[in-house]
Each structure stands twice: as structure tokens, then as C-alpha cells.
Amino acid sequence: MSNGRTGRRKGNPDTRAQILDAARDAFAEVGFDRATIREIARRADVDPALVHHYFGSKDKLLLATIDAPFDPGKVLPGIIGPGLDGVGERLVRAFVGVWDGPAGARGSVLLRSALSHPLMLRLLREFLISRILRVAVRELGVEIDHAPFRGSLVASQLLGLALTRYILKVEPMVDAPPEAVVAMVGPTIQRYIEGPLPDSAP
Structure with missing residues (x-):
């Protein structure tokens, strides 16, 4: 006999995991910007x-899907706020500070997972591009030519640093x-x- 309840189920012990699984698939398939x-x-x-109840926002949901070692929303203002001058050293100082600290173990797990699992690799790439590089360029408030290419160069340097120093x-x-x-x-x-940049820069 039906109990008369209809509609989607409310929270249960597995709800958070179900949302994370669905979010991983959505972010990997269509990207952070297009996933709603x-x-x-x-x-x-x-x-x-329920998604808002468990995670608060789409930003925090992405962080949870990869168990990110830091929240860009908390770290980037200190790097970007002072402006373009010296941003390279501030970025590296913050990066090394995170990886040398307690969160470094999570960063190592994330990077190792990305190197061996295509889904995690796509999620890490989405995290780097959508929540760090694009935000950083926008918040700098200056016109940067070839921004995507420059951002990929920055990412290559930081990922190389993470691999050599921590992995x-x-x-x-x-x-x-x-x-x-x-x-x-x-x-x-x-x-x-x-x-x-060289004339051949993309």
C-alpha cells in the first residue's frame, strides 16, 4: 500500500555521496560553467x-568533488589583491605554503588520482581553469593578452613544481x-x- 508520498526523496545517509557522484559526472562532461x-x-x-543544503554553492560543490586542498575564494584575494606587480612570487609562496602544510597530503592524493584516472584529470583541469586561472585573470583587473595561453604556462610551472617537490x-x-x-x-x-610572447603564441 502506498504511503502517499511522491516526488524526489529527502536526505538520507547516501544523499551526499549521490550528489557528489552526479556532480563529478556533470562537471567532467559539460564543465563547471555549464553544469547547473x-x-x-x-x-x-x-x-x-538538498544540493544547497549539503554544499552551499556550486563552487564549494566542485571543491568537494575533488577534495581540493584549498579554497581559491580564500587564497586568491591575498595573491591578486595587491595587483600585478609581484603576483608571481605571491602565487608561488601561497602554493608552496599550501602543499608544505597539513593540506599537502590531500593535494598529493588529488594529483596522483588525476594522473591515473581520466575523470579526476578532467575535474582537476576544470578546477584549475574555471576556479583559479579565469578568476585570477578577471580579478587582476588588467588587460592581459593571450590570457588562456599565459594561464596554461603558469599551470605547467606549478604542476611541474608539485610533481618534482611533492610527488x-x-x-x-x-x-x-x-x-x-x-x-x-x-x-x-x-x-x-x-x-x-613570441609572434607564434596561440
Whole structure:
């Protein structure tokens, strides 16, 4: 006999996991910008209000899908706020600070997962492009030519740093003092952001 209840089910112990699974699929398939809370809720077979209840916003939902080691919304203002001058060193200092801290273990797990699982790789790429690089360029408030290409160069440098220092643990990089890393890598990031590009740059 029916109990008369209709509609999508309310929260249960598995609801959060269902939403995360649906969000991973949606973000990987259509990207962060095109994926909507309503579509994610439909895939999870829950009410959209439950998505907001568990995660608050689409930004935080993306962070949860990859167990991100940091929230760009909290870190980027300190990097971008002072302006373009010195942004490379601030970015590297913040990056190394996160990875050298307690959240570094989560970052290592994320990067290892991305290297071996195509779904996590797409999610990590979406996180880097949509929630870090695009936001950083927009918040800098200056016109940056070839911004996508420059952003990919910055990403290549930071991911290379993460691999050598925290995953492969290449000596002596793994034991280099943070400020030494900042002093050497920061200017390279700065050049990628505002330095001249070859005529063949995409």
C-alpha cells in the first residue's frame, strides 16, 4: 500500500555521496560553467535544495568533488589583491605554503588520482581553469593578452613544481627552503603572466 508520498526523496545517509557522484559526472562532461545545480540534482534524483543544503554553492560543490586542498575564494584575494606587480612570487609562496602544510597530503592524493584516472584529470583541469586561472585573470583587473595561453604556462610551472617537490620528491628540490623556491620560480611565473610572447603564441 502506498504511503502517499511522491516526488524526489529527502536526505538520507547516501544523499551526499549521490550528489557528489552526479556532480563529478556533470562537471567532467559539460564543465563547471555549464553544469547547473538543477541538472546535478536531477542526475542525483534529489531536490536542488538538498544540493544547497549539503554544499552551499556550486563552487564549494566542485571543491568537494575533488577534495581540493584549498579554497581559491580564500587564497586568491591575498595573491591578486595587491595587483600585478609581484603576483608571481605571491602565487608561488601561497602554493608552496599550501602543499608544505597539513593540506599537502590531500593535494598529493588529488594529483596522483588525476594522473591515473581520466575523470579526476578532467575535474582537476576544470578546477584549475574555471576556479583559479579565469578568476585570477578577471580579478587582476588588467588587460592581459593571450590570457588562456599565459594561464596554461603558469599551470605547467606549478604542476611541474608539485610533481618534482611533492610527488617524485626530486632532490634537492624536495628539501629546498620555501623562500628559495619562491625566489627562483616566482619570476618565471611573473614572466609568463606579463612578459613578451613570441609572434607564434596561440
